[in-house]
Structures are given as C-alpha cells and as structure tokens.
Amino acid sequence: MILQDSEFGEVVVRKNALARGVRFSVSTSGRLQMSVPKYTSSFLAKRFLAQNREMVRAKLPIKDPSLQRARDAKKKILMKKAKEYLPYRLEYWAKRYGYRYDKVRLSHANTRWGSCSSSGTISLNIGLMQVPEVLRDYVILHELAHLHHMDHSAEFWDEVGEHDPRYKNHRAKLKQFSPGV
C-alpha cells in the first residue's frame, strides 16, 4: 500500500509476514519505505510513521520531499493525459492497419517506452505524453508490429517501416528523451 504523507510524499508500505516490528528504509529513488507486519492497517501504518517522524527525518537520506512531491504531481497529470489519449491512439492505429491486441496497460517504468507480450497485452509508458506526437506514434506502431514478430528481426523492421517510413529517424530522436518521469 502507499501512504500519502505531507512531509515525505509517497511512502511505500510493504507487508511482510515475518516482520515483527516496523522498519524504515529508503528506496533507490530516495523514497521512504516501511516494512510492517502482515495485518497492519493503513491507520496503524500512519501512526507508526507519525511516531517515528523525528527519527526518519534525522537518520534517513530521503530525497528532497518537495521534489518528490513535484514528481508525484507530474506523474498524476501525465497518467491522466495518457489515459485519455494512448488507448485511443493505439486503437486508431490498430484498426487502421488491422492489428488485434488483447489489452493495453499504462506503465511508468524508467527504462522502456513500451512493450508487447506474447498474450497480446501492449504496455505504453505515460512518459510518451512528453514526447512529440510522431515519436509516440512510432512507439505504438513498433509495439503493434511485435504482435506479428516477437523479436527485432529484419521482418519486424520491415513491418514497422511499412507503417512508419521514417522510423529510423524517429527511433534515433526518441533516444534524446527518457521514459522516466
């Protein structure tokens, strides 16, 4: 579960069957994390946090919470925009070129713009809302082509090129952006 804390921003709470007490740590991205016993309610987790606030503040290297909060807010806005755009854009291209996918998922992974599973689920990164439309379309067409080729073979690129003749240029340009929010 995730607690929204006014001081620390998003606090990730992990329930651990073996934990007997509460442990605080910092994630690689500088967020506060708590490990709590299995049946801890969010009410109780909040109370543990309140009781340990001084200690957390003094001892843990948490990233500037205002930056973290700004990022949280940005992520929320991007997610909202993405929800209203990406599934429809995907559907548009799929219909236009006769692709059938199973479902679409919106992600906010730091490393990839999109993915396509063998079961036909296409994931699109909400960070796509921050890049020019032609590059967004390139990623969508790329993932759709994976429905026919689950690799990056010559046949795969041929298919991408059929729908996006400037894909090489788009692919290179996309490298100037990062999918992380």
Ligand SMILES: [Zn+2]
């Ligand atoms: Zn690919």
